[in-house]
Amino acid sequence: MSIVARHMSRIKASPAAVISARAMEMARAGRDVIALSAGEPDFDTPDHVKRAAVRAIGEGKTKYPPLTGIPELREAICRKLERENGLRYAPDQVLVCNGGKQVIYNALTASLDPGQEVVIPAPFWVSYPDMVLLAGADPVVVPTDPENGFRLQPAQLEAAITAKTRWLILNNPCNPSGAVYSARDIEGIAAVLRRHPHVWVLADDIYEHIIYNGEPFSTMAQVAPDLHERTLTMNGLSKAYCMTGWRIGYGAGPKELIAAMAKIQSQTTSGASSISQWAGVEALDGDQSFIEDNVAAFRERRDLGVSLLNRAAGLSCRSPNGAFYLYVDCRETVGKRTPGGDTIGTDADFARYLLDSEEVAVVHGEAFGLSPYFRVSYALATERLRVACMRIQRACAALSG
Ligand SMILES: Cc1ncc(COP(=O)(O)O)c(C=O)c1O
CATH class of the missing domain: 3.40.640.10 (Type I PLP-dependent aspartate aminotransferase-like (Major domain))
Structure with a gap:
């Protein structure tokens, strides 16, 4: 008999965490993976906040x-x-x-x-x-x-x-x-x-x-x-x-x-x-001014991502007003064939294809309850985002049928 409780069969591991872990594993194996899957800013914690933590440790607030x-x-x-x-x-x-x-x-x-x-x-x-x-x-x-x-x-x-x-x-x-x-x-x-x-x-x-x-x-x-x-x-x-x-x-x-x-x-x-x-x-x-700077950087990346992904065959995405994600419509890729001969049946297939063929990690829409889409997190360095979007364009261009 399994040690795992019956109610555990009702839930699954967070798909974003699973995909990010897989991307990290590929990167550790020496592959040039670009993870557009993580839900976290690439910016470092502000210094004044770090200093407050160091102070707390020094003062024994432990x-x-x-x-x-x-x-x-x-x-x-x-x-x-x-x-x-x-x-x-x-x-x-x-x-x-x-x-x-x-x-x-x-x-x-x-x-x-x-x-x-x-x-x-x-x-x-x-x-x-x-x-x-x-x-x-x-x-x-x-x-x-x-x-x-x-x-x-x-x-x-x-x-x-x-x-x-x-x-x-x-x-x-x-x-x-x-x-x-x-x-x-x-x-x-x-x-x-x-x-x-x-x-x-x-x-x-x-x-x-x-x-x-x-x-x-x-x-x-x-x-x-x-x-x-x-x-x-x-x-x-x-x-x-x-x-x-x-x-x-x-x-x-x-x-x-x-x-x-x-x-x-x-x-x-x-x-x-x-x-x-x-x-x-x-x-x-403390000081809040860095937030505005970070949001300005996110906005630039959003605009870059939207413009490059809308140029990829079979993809379309709106320019969202908030957060740091694009929710990209990939319905036109469904039914197409990959160079390896597989058919894209779902957004999960498309996400897998991107990771395998171009080493770009995204999270498929099914995980968010609405298909056929995938989520791109643009909280990463602008140049990496640009390269990732070009790779997605290339993956889309390689689909046939
Ligand atoms: C919509 C939403 N709510 C809550 C959280 C939880 O964030 P945390 O536990 O890191 O504070 C996240 C993190 O990705 C999120 O995207």
Whole structure:
């Protein structure tokens, strides 16, 4: 009999992590792989943030931190939420976790019973459905339309809600589509939620700062203050602060939910690293000017990627307003033959073909719940991105039929 629990058969390993690991393995074997698969900025953590961590080590701030997060960081998070989002939370409404990922895991595990449902617009961040499944509940995937810029429409949400719905997960800007919801878009969604008081919103704002259209960022609790009491505002330092390895994320929401999430944390991780938390205080309170510089660099890469990929035979992609991904339509490659004689049947086949033939790693759309697409992360050096896009063009040109 297998040692692995039956409920594990409901979930899979994160496809982006699997593909990135395979790309790394190929690179270690000496191959010139270009990974467009990783969801992390190539920029280094800012020096002033690193120095804060070194200081914390020197000062012996290396013991177990309070399990909900050090007060200094929770206070810095409250200041940030008020300053940037106009949201008022008290420190006891804030939980610091090991990355945004654990905020979401704790929230879903603390709130879901078997048989309940979570509405997830597709394409989605790969971990949402599996975390819902791990909690014993059921993801309800709602495909969005490229014609609507991959944004969930109010009527689609209305149609997806049942008596069993517990959460809507709204990721803005969206990984992988780069879609950005305006205040008006969010108001449209709030209007539906007002008719369904049993449904909560998990606002995943982790790409908040990476927006290109000049529009101010909006989040549910700010746009619809009347829904504040059933919103979990989630954010973290991984993306905007280039701190993926530090593992700091946070959730802010009603006390009852935060306390339940903290209970899980108390019996699992005991919270996030004390050193990373001190670095987090500096990240939120310190100089923010590097963010603008990084976003300007991302914008340039986005424009380069969009223009080169739209010149590849059989591919088309929109210019997204946020995050650092392109969600590329590859439907015209389906049915074509590779030089090796294989037929491209799915976006997964296309991604495999790119990796095998041109050593470019991308993540297939099926992993994000909407095919036939693939996701390109353009968070890498511009010249590498250019070479990768040229290789993709070459791979597309080599297809026949
Ligand atoms: C949409 C989204 N939410 C949450 C996360 C979690 O980030 P972390 O756990 O690094 O804070 C990610 C990371 O890729 C993401 O893309």
